[in-house]
Amino acid sequence: MEVVGLDFSYDNGYKVFQDINLTIEPGKFVSIVGPSGVGKSTLLRLIGAFLSPEKGKVLLHGKPVLRPTPLISMVHQSIVTFPWMTAKENVLLSLKTRTFDRDKMEDAASSALDMVGLQGFEDLYPKEMSGGMRQRVAIARSLAGEPNILLMDEPFAHLDELTAEGLRQDIYNILFNGDATLENVIMVSHNLTEVVELSDVVYILNNNPATIVGRIDITMPRPRIHRDPEFDRYLDVLYGYLTKKKGVLNE
Amino acid sequence: MNEALIIVLAVLATTGRVLALITLSIVSGWILAYGAIKNRVFENLFIAFVEIFESVPVITFFPLVLIIFVANIGGSLGVELAADFLVFTAVVWNIWIGEYQAFKTIPKEMIEIAENYNYGLLDRLSSMYIPFSIPRIAANLFPSVADGFFYISVSEVFTVGLTSYSTFGVGSLLLQFLDNKNYVNIALTMTILGIIIILIVLAMRVFTNRAVAKYTVDTDMPIMRRGRPRLKQSATMSAVMSINPLVKLAKYNRQRQSRVDPEDLFSSIARKSRAGIIVGLVGILLLGYLSFEAYVIISSVSSSQWSYLFSQTPSLLYGLLLDYLRVLTITVASLVFAITVGYLLATRRKVESVGIPAIQAISSYPVPVYFPFVFIALYPITTSILGPHTEEAFVLVLGFLSTFYYVFYGFWMGMKAMPVEYNEIMRNMDMSFFKKLRYVILPSSFPYLITGISSTMNSAWGGLEIAEFWPGISSGQTLQVHQGLMKSIDVATKSGNIMLAAWASFLFAIVVAIYSIVFTKKMMDLAKKKYVAEEGIYST
Numbered sequence: 001m002e003v004v005g006l007d008f009s010y011d012n013g014y015k016v017f018q019d020i021n022l023t024i025e026p027g028k029f030v031s032i033v034g035p036s037g038v039g040k041s042t043l044l045r046l047i048g049a050f051l052s053p054e055k056g057k058v059l060l061h062g063k064p065v066l067r068p069t070p071l072i073s074m075v076h077q078s079i080v081t082f083p084w085m086t087a088k089e090n091v092l093l094s095l096k097t098r099t100f101d102r103d104k105m106e107d108a109a110s111s112a113l114d115m116v117g118l119q120g121f122e123d124l125y126p127k128e129m130s131g132g133m134r135q136r137v138a139i140a141r142s143l144a145g146e147p148n149i150l151l152m153d154e155p156f157a158h159l160d161e162l163t164a165e166g167l168r169q170d171i172y173n174i175l176f177n178g179d180a181t182l183e184n185v186i187m188v189s190h191n192l193t194e195v196v197e198l199s200d201v202v203y204i205l206n207n208n209p210a211t212i213v214g215r216i217d218i219t220m221p222r223p224r225i226h227r228d229p230e231f232d233r234y235l236d237v238l239y240g241y242l243t244k245k246k247g248v249l250n251e
Numbered sequence: 252m253n254e255a256l257i258i259v260l261a262v263l264a265t266t267g268r269v270l271a272l273i274t275l276s277i278v279s280g281w282i283l284a285y286g287a288i289k290n291r292v293f294e295n296l297f298i299a300f301v302e303i304f305e306s307v308p309v310i311t312f313f314p315l316v317l318i319i320f321v322a323n324i325g326g327s328l329g330v331e332l333a334a335d336f337l338v339f340t341a342v343v344w345n346i347w348i349g350e351y352q353a354f355k356t357i358p359k360e361m362i363e364i365a366e367n368y369n370y371g372l373l374d375r376l377s378s379m380y381i382p383f384s385i386p387r388i389a390a391n392l393f394p395s396v397a398d399g400f401f402y403i404s405v406s407e408v409f410t411v412g413l414t415s416y417s418t419f420g421v422g423s424l425l426l427q428f429l430d431n432k433n434y435v436n437i438a439l440t441m442t443i444l445g446i447i448i449i450l451i452v453l454a455m456r457v458f459t460n461r462a463v464a465k466y467t468v469d470t471d472m473p474i475m476r477r478g479r480p481r482l483k484q485s486a487t488m489s490a491v492m493s494i495n496p497l498v499k500l501a502k503y504n505r506q507r508q509s510r511v512d513p514e515d516l517f518s519s520i521a522r523k524s525r526a527g528i529i530v531g532l533v534g535i536l537l538l539g540y541l542s543f544e545a546y547v548i549i550s551s552v553s554s555s556q557w558s559y560l561f562s563q564t565p566s567l568l569y570g571l572l573l574d575y576l577r578v579l580t581i582t583v584a585s586l587v588f589a590i591t592v593g594y595l596l597a598t599r600r601k602v603e604s605v606g607i608p609a610i611q612a613i614s615s616y617p618v619p620v621y622f623p624f625v626f627i628a629l630y631p632i633t634t635s636i637l638g639p640h641t642e643e644a645f646v647l648v649l650g651f652l653s654t655f656y657y658v659f660y661g662f663w664m665g666m667k668a669m670p671v672e673y674n675e676i677m678r679n680m681d682m683s684f685f686k687k688l689r690y691v692i693l694p695s696s697f698p699y700l701i702t703g704i705s706s707t708m709n710s711a712w713g714g715l716e717i718a719e720f721w722p723g724i725s726s727g728q729t730l731q732v733h734q735g736l737m738k739s740i741d742v743a744t745k746s747g748n749i750m751l752a753a754w755a756s757f758l759f760a761i762v763v764a765i766y767s768i769v770f771t772k773k774m775m776d777l778a779k780k781k782y783v784a785e786e787g788i789y790s791t
Contacts, residue, residue: 050675068678080672084694093690094680145680 001047001149001184006056008039008046015209016042020056022203022212026183029172031195033188034205035242040188041077043205044151047186048072060148070094073147077154079134081126087113087137088122094145112144113137115174132163139174143182150175152187156194168194172222196234197224204241214241258424258440262447265407265420269338269399270451276343276395277388280350281381285372288354301348304340313337313716313740313756317411317749330416334406341402341713342395345706349391353384382466389462390664392455393611394657394706400448400617401653401713410745425620432726441620445612452611552750560754567755570736571762574719577735578711580647585655585707589662589700590688597666607663614656619717622649627725646718646732653714654707661703665696701774709763716741 003022009015016039024030034040045051047058049065049072058065065072073094081090091109100108113122116136126134135155142150155171156164175185189195195202196218204214216237220230287294320333357379365375407422408415417423421444428436552560596603626645634641673695677687693700720741721730732738736759743752 045675048675048679050678068675068681070680072679074675074679076672076675078670078672080670080676082673082691082694085690093676096682096686096690 001186002059003047004057004059006043006046006058007054008042008051009054017046017053018209018211020205020210020212024184024186024201027176028200029175029185029187029198030201030203031187031189031199032203032205033190033192033195033238033242034210036190038205038208038210040190040205041153043210044074044153044186044188047149048074048151050074070145071147072149072151073142073145075135075138075142075150075152075155077157079131079138079158081134081137083126086123086125087118087129087133087140090126090137091141091144094141108144109140112140115143115177116140117170117174130163131159132167135159135167139171143174146181148181148183150182150185152185154189154191155187156189156191164194168197169223172198192235192238193226195238196220196231197226202238204238206242254436255439258421258436258443261419261421261424262440262443265400265403265422265444266447266451268335268420269342269396269403272335272339273342273346273392273395273399276339276346277350280343280347281376281384283347284351284354284384285376285380287351297351301344301351304344313409313744313752315753315756317409317744318753321411321416327418331418333409333416334403334418334420337406338399338402341398345391346388346395349387350384353387354380357383385462385466389455389459392459393452393615393660396451396455397615397656398710398713400615401619403617411747411749421620422617429623429723444620445616448615449612452608452615456608456611556750560751563751563754564758566734567736567739567758570734570739571759573732574712574715574735574737577647577650577715578708581650581654581711581714582658582704582708584647584651585658586662586700586704588655589659589703593659593662593666594684594688594692597663610656610659618649618653618714622652622718623724626730630725630728642730643732645730646715649718650711650714653717654710657706657710658700658703661699661701661706662696665699666692668699669695697777705774712737712763720745 001022001024003020003024006017006020007015008017020043022030032040032043042051046053047065049058049068060071081087082093085093088106088109091112092105095105095108110119110122113119116139118133118136118140121129121133124133126137129137135158139155156167159167175182187195187198199218202216202218203212204216205211206213216234218234220228220234224231283297287297316333316336320329320336323329324332361379361383365379370378403420403422407420408417408426410416417426421440425437425440428434428440592606596606625648630641630645633644637644669692673691677691682690715735715737718730719732719735719738722745724730736755740752740755740759743749743755
């Protein structure tokens with residue numbers, strides 16, 4: 001996937017982005033970080049073609065992405081499930097746009113729920129589930145649609161710390177376990193610890209209008225330990241970019 | 252007097268009547284709703300009373316109104332009060348229930364703050380309950396104004412037997428012009444009425460925007476201040492002052508200082524509970540009086556009159572069945588219109604910005620005022636196509652025009668209230684229109700749709716009451732159906748057989764109340780239990 005020369009302004013004329021360029025190699029977990037209000041979620045919506053850029057383009061397999069597509073699937077910050085559907089029906093929703101037979105769809109939904117660790121909870125309604133379980137349902141729904149790109153907008157923001165940590169530990173394996181068709185995950189987050197824990201590549205968004213001010217490749221082996229000094233070093237570098245501490249960056 | 256001036260005065264009189272009665276509904280609703288949340292007995296009575304009367308079409312009250320106001324009070328005061336009462340019953344119920352729901356659902360934290368600082372009744376109402384009810388009132392204003400104007404033609408002029416009663420207003424004036432075939436004045440009256448209605452719609456839109464921006468919790472809508480154009484409003488002194496946190500803090504401290512006398516604490520709590528009991532008692536007395544009036548009317552009917560009424564009952568019930576089929580047809584047509592046009596408007600911002608005010612203005616313009624002209628213009632061509640079913644078709648069209656907007660607004664509001672994330676997921680999954688409808692939009696807007704369908708069905712009866720028997724709709728012609736309960740009530744009223752009209756209304760009220768309990772209420776319960784889209788968004 002590639003993002004080339006993206007410019008975007010709000011309806012009121014406020015220029016949000018200028019010349020945003022991203023190169024996303026297959027198999028990478030990519031994060032976008034930046035100060036609050038810089039436009040991280042907006043950039044994610046431009047990549048998913050939920051918004052149209054003023055200038056520039058988003059390319060998937062060399063072809064421009066002009067409208068939302070199941071190939072690029074969004075997991076929202078506010079955990080979105082449909083309260084009138086069970087967990088399985090929620091997942092089936094992403095399969096109903098395709099012409100599967102019913103049994104095949106049921107199997108696909110069940111295996112997506114298995115993948116996120118919700119086997120045995122297929123018939124529960126969202127209100128009978130915890131926040132973490134609901135977010136797993138939302139992820140299963142996205143994965144069942146067999147996307148190439150998964151967009152995650154602060155996916156752990158509304159979970160308590162313990163639940164978020166549990167899901168973070170699972171998420172990389174869920175997403176890149178070989179059963180899924182995913183090529184990339186693009187996550188927006190303001191939580192630098194989770195960014196370092198999960199990402200292969202981090203793009204830093206800053207300035208006004210926002211541009212990409214840096215790219216960091218995180219090469220630490222997985223699972224990543226928070227107490228590892230290298231983990232702290234990456235955190236410092238990211239923190240330096242966001243607070244513009246030149247000394248840290250030079251170091 | 253100059254005729255143009257008379258027309259303007261008549262339009263203003265009618266407008267004033269509608270707006271004053273809406274104001275009365277709002278103010279009385281605050282008092283009753285506060286009484287209801289403070290007194291369990293009164294609450295149960297109030298809810299039962301409002302739910303039944305909200306479900307029973309306004310026209311059911313007509314014979315009762317005639318008996319109480321015209322026969323008992325009489326004179327121009329009686330006729331004026333009859334007209335006022337009819338319009339009041341058209342506008343009041345949804346406002347009352349909206350205010351009650353707002354008072355009932357006010358966040359616990361706000362109540363605790365009021366308790367914390369020992370607020371008195373007036374402070375609680377003015378600083379918490381009333382502001383919290385403003386968005387609900389705003390939401391109910393459009394249908395109330397539309398309903399109020401709709402009934403002016405029935406309420407300002409009515410005939411009982413050989414006697415015709417009328418009170419000054421645009422409804423009675425239009426009828427007078429129609430009798431004299433004064434088409435220039437008719438056009439002038441309709442134009443002036445149209446201008447006034449557009450002004451009211453515009454004012455209501457401003458009010459609604461302000462209500463949403465200022466009085467709802469956690470809205471993205473910017474708060475607009477009074478009295479300044481939008482573009483410059485943020486620079487005005489009042490805007491700056493009103494958003495200055497120091498000003499707010501100062502006000503807060505002043506209020507707080509006046510509330511901290513510990514000696515007053517317990518006597519104030521006792522006063523509050525006494526106020527609740529008094530408000531509750533007043534409400535119970537009001538309900539008791541209405542029940543007594545009903546008893547007096549029923550006990551005054553002799554046994555021979557009862558047997559006459561019973562003999563008419565099968566025919567009346569058959570008429571009711573036919574009317575239910577008409578209401579069903581109107582509701583289905585309204586639903587199809589709502590889903591197609593509502594979807595179009597909710598998903599296209601530019602079309603919406605023109606379409607919604609246009610539909611608001613059209614739906615507020617009383618159908619009975621312009622329908623005779625539609626009838627005159629289209630009757631020849633419709634007869635050539637539909638033959639003997641022509642009048643039935645016109646009745647259904649009038650019913651549709653008088654009520655489609657409830658279900659339309661319901662669906663449109665349901666779509667607008669749908670979480671934005673649902674829309675993104677539908678786009679993400681590239682769903683077809685019908686899949687969107689089936690899996691997301693209809694379930695998500697189900698609570699709004701049920702409210703809209705219920706109101707449309709209730710309101711359709713008013714349209715049928717006017718259309719099923721309309722003598723003189725065009726010169727020498729009467730629009731009427733072959734059979735229908737509304738026609739029976741009309742004919743009985745116009746021929747002075749108030750007893751039969753009241754009996755038919757009574758039967759009608761019972762059936763509608765049963766329908767409301769077994770259908771509408773169950774659907775609402777299902778909607779509240781299962782189809783609450785807000786529960787689909789989980790955020791801390």
